[in-house]
Amino acid sequence: MNQPTYYELYKLLCTHNNLKIFFIFVFHLFLMKILVCISCVPDTTSKINFKENDTVFDDQGVQFVINPNDEFGLTRAIWFKEKVGAFVDVLHVGQASADPTLRKALAIGADKAIRIDTPALDAFVVADQISNYLQANPYDLIIAGRESIDYNGSMVPGLVAAKCDIAFVNTCVQLEIDGSTATATREMDGGMEVLSVDLPLIIGSQKGLVEENDLRIPNMRGIMQARQKPLEVVTAVESLAKSAIQNFEKPAPKAAVKLIPADDIDQLIDLLQNEAKVL
Amino acid sequence: MSILLFAESQQGKLKKGSTELSSYGFALAKQQNTTFTIVTINCEDADQLANYGASKLINLKMETKHFEAHAYATALAEIATKEDAKIILIGSSADAKYMGGILAGKLQAGYVTNVVGLPTSNDPLTVKRSVFSNKAFANTTLAGAINIIGLSNNVHEEISQDSSTTVEQQDVQTTAKCTQASLEQSEGKATIADADVVVSGGRGLKGPENWGLIEDLADVLGAATACSKPVSDMGWRPHSEHVGQTGKPVATNLYIAVGISGAIQHLAGVNASKIKVVINTDPEAPFFKAADYGIVGDAFEVLPKLTEKLKARA
Ligand SMILES: Cc1cc2nc3c(=O)[nH]c(=O)nc-3n(C[C@H](O)[C@H](O)[C@H](O)COP(=O)(O)OP(=O)(O)OC[C@H]3O[C@@H](n4cnc5c(N)ncnc54)[C@H](O)[C@@H]3O)c2cc1C
Numbered sequence: 001m002n003q004p005t006y007y008e009l010y011k012l013l014c015t016h017n018n019l020k021i022f023f024i025f026v027f028h029l030f031l032m033k034i035l036v037c038i039s040c041v042p043d044t045t046s047k048i049n050f051k052e053n054d055t056v057f058d059d060q061g062v063q064f065v066i067n068p069n070d071e072f073g074l075t076r077a078i079w080f081k082e083k084v085g086a087f088v089d090v091l092h093v094g095q096a097s098a099d100p101t102l103r104k105a106l107a108i109g110a111d112k113a114i115r116i117d118t119p120a121l122d123a124f125v126v127a128d129q130i131s132n133y134l135q136a137n138p139y140d141l142i143i144a145g146r147e148s149i150d151y152n153g154s155m156v157p158g159l160v161a162a163k164c165d166i167a168f169v170n171t172c173v174q175l176e177i178d179g180s181t182a183t184a185t186r187e188m189d190g191g192m193e194v195l196s197v198d199l200p201l202i203i204g205s206q207k208g209l210v211e212e213n214d215l216r217i218p219n220m221r222g223i224m225q226a227r228q229k230p231l232e233v234v235t236a237v238e239s240l241a242k243s244a245i246q247n248f249e250k251p252a253p254k255a256a257v258k259l260i261p262a263d264d265i266d267q268l269i270d271l272l273q274n275e276a277k278v279l
Numbered sequence: 280m281s282i283l284l285f286a287e288s289q290q291g292k293l294k295k296g297s298t299e300l301s302s303y304g305f306a307l308a309k310q311q312n313t314t315f316t317i318v319t320i321n322c323e324d325a326d327q328l329a330n331y332g333a334s335k336l337i338n339l340k341m342e343t344k345h346f347e348a349h350a351y352a353t354a355l356a357e358i359a360t361k362e363d364a365k366i367i368l369i370g371s372s373a374d375a376k377y378m379g380g381i382l383a384g385k386l387q388a389g390y391v392t393n394v395v396g397l398p399t400s401n402d403p404l405t406v407k408r409s410v411f412s413n414k415a416f417a418n419t420t421l422a423g424a425i426n427i428i429g430l431s432n433n434v435h436e437e438i439s440q441d442s443s444t445t446v447e448q449q450d451v452q453t454t455a456k457c458t459q460a461s462l463e464q465s466e467g468k469a470t471i472a473d474a475d476v477v478v479s480g481g482r483g484l485k486g487p488e489n490w491g492l493i494e495d496l497a498d499v500l501g502a503a504t505a506c507s508k509p510v511s512d513m514g515w516r517p518h519s520e521h522v523g524q525t526g527k528p529v530a531t532n533l534y535i536a537v538g539i540s541g542a543i544q545h546l547a548g549v550n551a552s553k554i555k556v557v558i559n560t561d562p563e564a565p566f567f568k569a570a571d572y573g574i575v576g577d578a579f580e581v582l583p584k585l586t587e588k589l590k591a592r593a
Contacts, residue, residue, distance in 0.1 A: 044524055044544045048414040068525045127384070147376075149524055151410050151417075154392055158348075158380015167456035168348065170377040173518065183460065187519055189373045190470030193345075195457040204377075207525060212512045242389040242423045246405065249416045251550075257557075257567050262576030265584050268556070269592065271572060276554045278476070278533040279500075279589075 008085075032086040032177065034077045035137075037130055037144040037156065038105060039067040039120075040098045044149065050248045057150075057248070066101055069145025073205030075214055076175060077143055078109035084177075087111050091133065093126045095119060099231065106226035107218035113229070118236035121244075123151075127159035128239035134164055139200060141182070146171050146204035157204045167197045173208030282308050282315035283364035284333070285355055287372060288322035289346075295473045296370045296432060301331035303397070303435040304368050307428075308332070310397055316362055317444075320351060325446045332440035335362075339451045345459055346374050352381035353453040359386060359425065366404075367427045371530075372472055379429055389423025395434045412524045412547035432472070432530040433553065469503040471522060476502035476533040477552070479522060480510060481545075483538020483559065483578055487515035492582040493537065499589045505529065507539050523548035537578045541566025558582070 042048070043063040051058040066074065080086040090105040091114045092098050102113040116129045134142065147154040154170075161168035173192070174185035180199050185192055187208065218226070260268045273279040284304040286297035301317060308315040314334035319325040325338045337358065343350050355378075359367055367388065369375045376392065383390035393409045395416065403420040406428060410417045471477055478497040480490065490504075497504045504520060511521035522529050524547040534552035538559060539545060546569050549555070557570040558581050567573045574581055 042411075044547070048411045050415070123380075123390070127380075149412055152393055152412060154376045155380045155383065155390060158377070158382075159384040161349075162352070162381045162384020168377075168381060169457060170348070171373055184457075186377075187373065188464070189472035190468065191462065191464035192519070193462045194460040196460045197457045207521065208518045212508075240422075242421065243391060244420050244422070246418045246420060248410070249407070249418070251413070251416070254569065255571075257570045257573045259567075259573050259575065262574050262581055265581070265588050268572060268574065268585070269588060272533065272554070272556070276533070276571065278554045 030085075032080065032084070032141060033139045034080060034086050034088045034141045034143065035134070035139040036070065036074045036077050036088065036090045036105070036110065037142065038070045038074070038090050038092045038101070039145065039148040039150070040064045040092065040094065040101045041067045041148055041150040044068070048250075054247045054249065055245075064098070064101060066105060067145045067148045067150075069147060069149070069204075069206050070143075071215060072207050072209045073143035073145060073203070074105060074108070074110065075210040075216060076205065077141075078216070079210065079214070080177070081109065081111075089114060089139075091116065091130065093118060093120045093129045093236075102231055103223075103226045104218055106229045106231070107222035108216040109222070111229065113231040114234055115231065116234045116236050121241040123153045123155035123159060124242040125239050127156050127163060129236055130156070130160050131163035132237045132239075133234065134160070141177065141199060142166075142202040143205050144202065146206045154204075157202050161202050164200075164202075166200045166202055168202045168204070169195055169197060170204035172203040172205055175203060175209060280311075280365040281313050281362060282311065282366045282368060283355075283359050283362055284315055284317045284368040285370075285375075286317050286319050286322070286325070286328060287370060287374060288319055288324075291321060291323040293319070293322060293324055293327055294370075294372065296372065297328065298331070298437050298439075299433070299435050300368060300370050300430055301328050301333065302438045303430055305332040305438070305440060306397055306435070307366070307368065311366070311401060315368075316364070318355065318358055320354060329444045329446075330439045330442050331444075332442045333444045336444045336446045338446050338448050340448060341451050341453065343453075343455050345462065347455040347457055347459070348374070348378040348381055349456040350453040352378050352385055354451045355382055356385040357451065357453075358449075365425055367425065369427060369429050371429055371432050375429060379427060383427050386425050386427075387423070388425040388427050389421040390427040390429070391419050391421060392429035393431050394428050395431050409551065412528075413550040414547060431551070433532065433551075434530075469501055471503045471505055471520070471527050471529060474501070474503035474531055476500045476535070477505050477522075477529055477531045478502045478535045478537070479505035479507070479529075479539060479549070480516075480537050481507040481539030482509050483540075484510075489579070490516065492578065492586075496535070496582055496586045496589070499586055499593060500533075502533075502535075507542075507545055536566055536570070537582065539566060540564045541569055
């Protein structure tokens with residue numbers, strides 16, 4: 001039989017209710033603590049429309065989901081929890097409308113959710129809140145998506161790294177942890193690099209960290225358990241936005257496609273060369 | 280007040296985007312009625328940027344030979360302070376986006392990414408950036424004492440100037456947080472990030488054994504190869520080639536999509552490309568609505584012919 005991991009041992013001991021508190025305390029000393037920062041974004045199929053004179057995103061009929069890049073990170077965190085033992089918390093900066101998304105994170109395996117209760121005005125506000133939370137609640141590994149698919153800022157993990165003066169590895173596609181050091185593979189333009197870095201570490205997660213079919217769909221048991229798990233609402237500290245959206249614009253409508261017969265490749269080459277001027 | 284521009288290099292050589300960024304830098308300086316300084320790090324051919332109208336060209340010599348985001352951000356923060364820069368310009372490469380957040384955090388600067396043009400107003404500084412994966416733009420004001428603009432790829436015309444800025448060498452000392460254990464880099468091959476042409480294949484190609492068709496076409500065009508998400512999920516191609524909303528963004532001059540249906544998530548990631556060509560057997564494929572040129576036809580017949588004709592032309 002395989003050696004039981006800390007986490008399995010922990011689960012076993014925790015079935016003894018009166019010992020639970022004690023063991024949670026003891027295991028907190030041993031197990032890695034992971035914080036996954038989660039953004040709630042419109043589902044990828046959403047129609048993007050604006051209201052109030054194009055100043056506000058129109059969320060009517062829009063389904064919100066965990067940002068895909070964050071979900072890859074969360075899934076890797078849960079993998080750590082199950083394979084080597086870890087406490088996995090998820091954190092969201094925003095308002096109560098995100099609570100169902102946080103419950104989903106709990107249903108697929110996170111232990112605790114934290115919501116810092118303030119409108120996520122921009123990346124600076126979000127990063128300030130996360131950094132402030134980290135000062136009082138240290139974690140070994142912090143995971144944030146490399147970018148959120150709504151505002152595409154790609155800013156939060158770098159800002160947090162600078163504020164907390166911890167190491168950051170972006171576009172992380174592989175992550176192993178051994179004691180207090182991590183080996184992280186970063187995807188670059190046209191290559192990969194393997195980095196060795198001390199914890200605490202923040203990564204920008206994306207696909208590759210886990211595969212598409214490792215992603216989890218909450219099952220009934222998970223959903224029931226999620227209801228019992230803590231969702232802490234934390235008061236925000238004061239922080240100022242450094243950017244503000246004045247209004248949105250939609251791209252100009254596209255001209256109709258020019259169809260070229262399949263047997264007239266010369267015409268395509270001619271158009272690309274002389275009309276589009278891209279050859 | 281002045282503008283500081285970071286021109287990236289790789290293995291000592293300037294990256295392709297640096298001339299576009301420098302041209303933007305010149306136009307921005309003119310608009311803001313100020314001068315701009317170009318900074319490179321461990322770059323051997325920084326003099327290639329002599330004729331872009333910068334008032335200074337500084338190459339920082341750093342111990343760490345390869346790109347390390349923390350060390351680079353620290354060095355740039357230092358020089359930005361020294362040069363009293365109020366606007367910092369960076370690109371949109373993976374390295375730039377990695378380092379940008381750290382730099383903004385260090386300087387407590389405002390920062391916007393994916394900017395698609397010159398500021399539309401100076402007071403307050405207002406820029407247009409792409410959001411919702413190219414489905415919209417947001418006119419955004421910046422309120423930092425220093426602000427960082429991350430320019431998208433392929434949005435500004437390259438124009439050289441009648442200048443001959445000389446390169447100043449400066450030594451910097453910074454400490455890295457990450458140690459590079461190994462590096463794997465495709466030499467001399469176009470990357471999705473900076474290729475002028477990207478040839479992309481979808482499930483319509485039926486299997487990995489047919490990818491020679493995509494590669495041959497890419498070869499004649501000097502193009503990078505890419506793929507749709509299911510193609511990388513099935514392991515036909517590496518994840519690094521997956522483009523779209525949840526993969527790499529593409530903003531190239533010419534994007535050729537073969538056997539790709541044009542799902543909303545795919546289009547979101549490639550729409551910023553200037554010209555899109557689609558080759559698909561199904562005339563109803565949604566990609567035809569987003570493309571500039573289209574061929575309704577079988578990839579297995581069209582691709583070899585196209586490759587051959589382009590070869591003959593070259
Ligand atoms: C959350 C989420 C995120 C996603 N993110 C992305 C993303 O980032 N990028 C992405 O690409 N997808 C993404 N998708 C998947 C997307 O919805 C589509 O499933 C995917 O893009 C389809 O890939 P495809 O076009 O290769 O395959 P298909 O949709 O199966 O299309 C294959 C096409 O090939 C054509 N064809 C067949 N035979 C031939 C032939 N012989 N010659 C020419 N054409 C032929 C067919 O007519 C068809 O149009 C995402 C989905 C979700 C749910």
